[in-house]
Amino acid sequence: MSSVTxxxxxxxxxxxxxxxxETSTNLPKDxxxxxxxxxxxxxxxxxxxxxxxxITDNIIMAEDNVSPICQxxxxxxxxxxxxxxxxxxxxxxxxxxxxxxxxxxxxxxPNAVDSLTGKNSGNNLGEGLPVIKFEQWENDYIEVxxxxxxxxxxxxxxxxxxxxxxxxxxxxxxDLDGIRKCxxxxxxxxxxxxxxxxxxxxxxxxxRSLGYDLAKxxxxxxxxxxxxxxxxxxxxxxxxxxxxxxxxxxxxxxxxATLLGCKIGVAHRLPASFFVSVAYNCWAFRRMAVxxxxxxxxxxKWHYQDGEKITFKDEPKAETNSESRVVELRAPIxxxxxxxxxxxDVVKISxxxxxxxxxxxxxxxxxxxxxxxxxxxxxxxxxxxxKDEDGNWTVKAAGPTTSIREExxxxxxxxxxxxxxxxxxxxxxxxxxxxxxxxGGVL
Numbered sequence: 068m069s070s071v072t073x074x075x076x077x078x079x080x081x082x083x084x085x086x087x088x089e090t091s092t093n094l095p096k097d098x099x100x101x102x103x104x105x106x107x108x109x110x111x112x113x114x115x116x117x118x119x120x121x122i123t124d125n126i127i128m129a130e131d132n133v134s135p136i137c138q139x140x141x142x143x144x145x146x147x148x149x150x151x152x153x154x155x156x157x158x159x160x161x162x163x164x165x166x167x168x169x170x171x172x173x174x175x176x177p178n179a180v181d182s183l184t185g186k187n188s189g190n191n192l193g194e195g196l197p198v199i200k201f202e203q204w205e206n207d208y209i210e211v212x213x214x215x216x217x218x219x220x221x222x223x224x225x226x227x228x229x230x231x232x233x234x235x236x237x238x239x240x241x242d243l244d245g246i247r248k249c250x251x252x253x254x255x256x257x258x259x260x261x262x263x264x265x266x267x268x269x270x271x272x273x274x275r276s277l278g279y280d281l282a283k284x285x286x287x288x289x290x291x292x293x294x295x296x297x298x299x300x301x302x303x304x305x306x307x308x309x310x311x312x313x314x315x316x317x318x319x320x321x322x323x324a325t326l327l328g329c330k331i332g333v334a335h336r337l338p339a340s341f342f343v344s345v346a347y348n349c350w351a352f353r354r355m356a357v358x359x360x361x362x363x364x365x366x367x368k369w370h371y372q373d374g375e376k377i378t379f380k381d382e383p384k385a386e387t388n389s390e391s392r393v394v395e396l397r398a399p400i401x402x403x404x405x406x407x408x409x410x411x412d413v414v415k416i417s418x419x420x421x422x423x424x425x426x427x428x429x430x431x432x433x434x435x436x437x438x439x440x441x442x443x444x445x446x447x448x449x450x451x452x453x454k455d456e457d458g459n460w461t462v463k464a465a466g467p468t469t470s471i472r473e474e475x476x477x478x479x480x481x482x483x484x485x486x487x488x489x490x491x492x493x494x495x496x497x498x499x500x501x502x503x504x505x506x507g508g509v510l
Contacts, residue, residue, distance in 0.1 A: 079157070093129070106120070227239065275342060284332060445486055450465035
């Protein structure tokens with residue numbers, strides 16, 4: 068291998084590493100402007116306003132500390148366009164090396180899990196991961212697009228086969244009105260569980276796999292662009308306007324902001340099939356793209372850089388007077404304290420809490436706890452952790468993970484160990500709700 072080739076590959080890998088880090092830690096300008104618009108429109112003092120304020124604080128801290136915006140750093144999906152003659156195998160290897168290094172540097176959380184054994188590879192590499200899709204084009208440079216889509220919003224993706232019956236909306240036929248109903252139903256069924264206020268990409272037509280791929284492709288469009296198809300442009304505008312009257316709101320707390328953007332694409336289909344596919348993305352809309360010199364491997368352009376960049380740093384603090392009662396609790400918490408809470412209370416918790424996800428919940432079903440959990444708090448969280456040279460661990464990002472996965476276990480574990488509170492995302496199911504009522508717990 069010549070020195071020129073070596074330098075090219077090293078530079079290419081560095082460019083891709085920078086792309087991964089920037090995508091994980093720094094929201095694009097158009098996304099920031101959409102969040103700013105939603106925050107300005109929210110009523111001060113509401114739980115939705117408090118949530119949006121927390122979101123913007125999170126954006127600031129992530130950028131300042133060059134840390135992941137969300138502890139679920141998502142599944143990396145790359146879409147790469149190359150000139151004819153460019154070695155795509157070299158690009159694939161460079162992407163994998165960049166992903167592995169970014170994971171080691173705690174810019175990504177290890178998210179690649181063997182579907183049969185449950186073992187985490189530890190470096191975000193595995194069968195089919197990261198997702199890399201290549202396409203050739205006639206330009207003389209390489210374009211690399213990356214989206215980091217977390218599990219919470221990925222779980223709220225949905226696909227419809229028209230015609231169909233939709234609860235509350237009636238029949239959705241094979242026309243624009245049927246498509247409209249499906250999209251609104253998709254936003255409604257998410258119920259804030261995908262970390263609203265969010266963005267959706269919609270794919271009309273294709274087969275099942277092409278439909279989802281087309282839907283995700285729409286997420287790479289600029290938030291403020293206009294669809295070249297007039298009918299779809301009107302529909303995109305209508306969906307955002309109508310979705311924000313549904314009352315779901317930020318994180319499901321109600322309010323003015325349920326959806327921040329809707330982008331729709333269309334593909335031909337088989338006569339027998341008519342799919343509407345919706346890809347839901349959370350407020351942490353981590354997607355970025357770069358143009359790379361095909362000869363040197365250097366980045367020559369960053370995408371999504373047009374317009375004003377909202378930093379949120381100079382904004383006045385949101386009004387703290389909440390319309391709800393604020394209750395302060397410190398762990399360990401008693402049953403009496405829990406039963407005194409009212410629906411709508413804002414609860415501030417201090418003291419120690421314990422993090423845990425799927426593995427520990429499954430373990431505790433048939434084993435004793437390693438610590439005394441009586442009166443304690445379980446936080447559904449899988450933080451991004453960094454280990455220094457002395458073996459000390461530092462938390463780089465920590466946020467709630469999707470809670471519904473723990474529905475088979477949570478109620479039983481709370482009663483078994485005396486757990487009084489659970490912090491998570493997206494709500495739980497009827498089994499957990501019943502246990503909360505019987506045991507005196509809160510979610």
